[in-house]
Amino acid sequence: MARNKFDVDEKLKSEINFSQIKRLWSYIVKFKKSLYLAIVLMLINSVLNLLPPYLTAMVIDVCLPNKDFNLLYMLAGGIVVSEILIWINTGARAKVINKVGMGLVRDLRYDVYNHMQYLPLSYFDSRPHGKILIRVVNYINAIAHLFSDGIVDIVANLFTIVVIIVFMLFMDVKLTLVCLLAIPIFIIFILLLKSKHRKAWQTLSAKQSNLTAYISENISGMKVTQSFAREEKNYETFDSLCRENKKYWMKARYIEFAIPVTVNILSVVTVLAIYLIGASRIGTHTLTLGVLIAFASYVTRFWTPISTLANYYNQVVTCSAYIERIFETLDEPLVITDLEDATDLPEMKGNVEFDNVTFTYEEGEPNVLENVSFSVKAGESIALVGPTGAGKSTIINLLSRFYDIQGGKILIDGHDIKHATLKSLRTQMGVMLQDSFLFSGTIKENIRYGKLDATDEEIIKAAKTVCAHDFIMAMPQGYDTMINERGSSLSVGQRQLIAFARTLLSNPKILILDEATSSIDTETEILLQKGLHELLKGRTSFIVAHRLSTIKQCDCIMHIANKNISERGTHEELLEKKGAYYDLYQAQFKFLNID
């Protein structure tokens, strides 16, 4: 599997495109009414904002020369009233705009996260987790403004521009055209910069993702870092990642700063041009000075919204780099998903059949399993043995349909699991993984993960069955003891027992134990086996283990080697066969030096 690591930029699958924008739009459309309201409020606001300066001007122009006290009070009162209106308007607008922006963030995040839940294991296994995390949290947060205040601003400013152009056209068509001539120049400039500009932000977002990946992995692995006294070296790496971030940030900003600079220069140049052309036209009596001055003041006003729009454009470019990544996640194919004709598996009996199964983790790589066939009757227990990396865990992964096979069929009670809904398949299957992952929370909550509506009694019963009850009760808060992320406050053996209880609680018809008890001491293991013996009754079970005591009581032992099952049979049968299993078994005597 091609994997990404912290110092390698992730390749972007597809640049922002029209369909992405259309989909984003569908998120915004939900808040259509609020947006309209915000725009109306914005327009009212621009009118309101004109009042106080107008009233203030009247004081000097009318009130003071006329020594009119009453008018003075009235004007002051008028300003107070308009300020109160502005107050109300500002508040209302802020509420509406933020509801839109944050609502959009919330909805988009929900969809990305929800989609992520159904992505295949390979998605998570092929990149540092920090790179996934940054998309769900930071990237989405970053685009909030673009679609709330941003859109309102854009509408209000476009409106202003149109109004000004209309006014200018009424005054003088030729001068208006001169003024508008600057727009294509500006657009050409932006287009020339565009690819560099976009590239800069895209690179930066990849660098940010690298940094996050490095930080997040290093926090988790700090104990290893400290035990290997590698702090300095890691600091150097971190420092260089930060430097790289700074470098690309600066690069992006250098380009970004050039845009307002251009707007300002163009605005002054157009004003100047208007005056120069205007002067010669006054010379030819086709223009009056009054019109020229008024027109020039409109030109200045014309550029103010454009510079706001240019800022918005900068934001759009920045956010595009994030939006691309967000949609990349949303568009990530689910791979392992319910087929259209998928039906719920009926209640499982536990017959399992592999029919000529061929599998490889990645297309083009050598097969891990080739034409594997076996069938297991309900209630049987199967042990999988063989050298590490032979494919024991793979067989188990295929049963839960963590991966799809390239050839053959896997049947449960005669139903092809490929045509069953994932939920009905996995909820009836109990998998205990090699790495017993626990969530932060109480012990009780962790066991309950196996069956969400389990009562406390059921939880305790499951814990007792796997011999976890005693050590749990010895903890300060018993079942309500909080455990850390991954259960790092517990010993590995304790974690395995809790994970075991969690699996049992789900009352699976097929139970899969993948090295589930490797870190459990002999004492607990023996106790566990007694309980387990009861437990395995009526369930089909697949067990991967190295301890022969666990293995030899199984109904059938399969030795996996060379991409297939090399031997199968009961413990006794295999011993008689004197094959690989026999060697394995004999080895134990040798190692114990029992003569």
Next chain:
Amino acid sequence: MDTLRWLSKYFKKYSILLIITIILTFGYVAFNYVHPIIIGKIVDLIQNMVETASFQIDKNQLLIYSAVILGAIIGKEACFYIKGCINEHISQNIVMQIRCELFARLEALDCRFFEKNKTGDILSRLTSDIDSVKAVLTGTVPQIVQSLSFFVIGFGIVISVSPILAIALFAVSPLVAYFAIVLGKKLKPTFIGQREAISELNSVAQENIDGNKVVKAYAREEFETEKFQKSNENYYNKHMHFVYTWVKYYPRLTFSVNLTNVVFILVGGYLTLTGHATVGQYATVNGILWCIVSPMQLLGTLLNQIQQASASTIKLRKLYDATPDIRNHKVLKRDTAIEGKITFKNVTFSYEKDRVLKSINFTANPGDTVAIIGPTGSGKSSIVNLISRFYDPREGTVYIDDINIKNIDLNTVRKSVAIAMQDIFLFSDTIANNIAYGIPTATREDIIKVAKDADAHEFISKLPDGYDTIVGERGVGLSGGQRQRISLARALLKNPSILILDDTTSAVDMETEFSIQQTLENNYKNKTTIIIAHRISSVKNADLILVMNGGHLIEWGNHNQLLNQNGYYKHVYDSQFGDFTNTGTIDVDYPNFNSFKMGGTK
């Protein structure tokens, strides 16, 4: 304000650049005045032309004016651009410095810190919290400087024109100050709330991503999305709470600021009308009023940004101030390398309240192999944690080479002790880099050698990219046994004086385990080796076997001595041995282990 003070110390380094930006700001403002003035002149020129009815414009003059305007705008924009870049340069460097300092801080913190704080929380400190400080540095600080200078100049002019009017203007300021303080106070908790909500989002999502296989195994996708949606909604609500608070208090502030205009009109107008001030003075002050009002209008936004950053800096400074319990303390200078003698003298230890080790005594001489065996949670890994000084004992002392471990340089301890941990953590990097984690300068030959010793070379060579195969986070993609062997190779490469193998071969088949043991015995004879294991086969050759139960050391001795003691060890031996004698049955007479419990669990 604390925040600004805290940040200000980072600015010291950049005083020259800061002076340059101030000069550039002045240049920018000055150039800004040129173009309206020249435009005025052009208008005069045109007016002159109209009035004299000559309709002949002085072209040379016009050319000069145009050149001046173009020069001024280019000068102005150059100032703006350079100023912006310098600002960005300074703030980016400061952000980088803070981030690196925090990272170094984290590296110095001990296990207890990482147990108490979630990964997602710490991650939020180094990412989004620092980003919000960055926003203040790039946006707010320059804005404050600019606003302040406008305000001071404006007020100065007003005083020089009319002290009475200045007092009138000043009358509003207590109100403005009051509302500003209230706004700041009310906003702060809402920002802290938002920061916490982001941390929570990070934590929940981070855990979910890490545990994605468990989620799938139990088909708990809906449950997980629902769980996350709570945090997602919480973040939304926390943000809206901020918005509501802002909406409640911010317009009051702006209103009071704008009241300045009204007060000025009333008082100024009154004073003018009653003859205490001239209309001219009134007009001048009126013209300059924006210099005073607009910085105050910005006050709300600035406060907003400052409080936002201060919510983050509170968290950042907490991380700064966190001190590890485990640190160098009266380190004794020594020139010789650690030989590897380990002594536990009356060591008692607890993670929280409950004691997990009780009066442990033992000595391992350099080159000895010590094995520790005992039930789950009996304290085996705790002993190991004390030897590499991840924790300090509550009572008693751990000695290495007869020196209290607390008096040995921490770095020396960690370099001399290598652990292959039970809880294996591999980094998402190549296998070669993972093995070379302790010795980044190791050559490929060194790496292959230890990989061979750990019996990992064969399977690594079979991987598509061999030693350059990248493993997933935490070693995803490798089996438990493969991870254990890479972790062992990583420990061996360090060439330590003390080698600790904490359940290192539990997921490896017996044959492999045996061959690893043989190699270790032959090639690493001179190292003090501590082995934690459950299989008798792994421990029986040790010079000293320690049997742990409930935090007590209940039996010790070598294999034969322990068998003769006929205690816990013998029973474990029998039960494992039972596999071979009672072929085909599992109904062995299981020993009653409970009789060996020394009340340790209570």
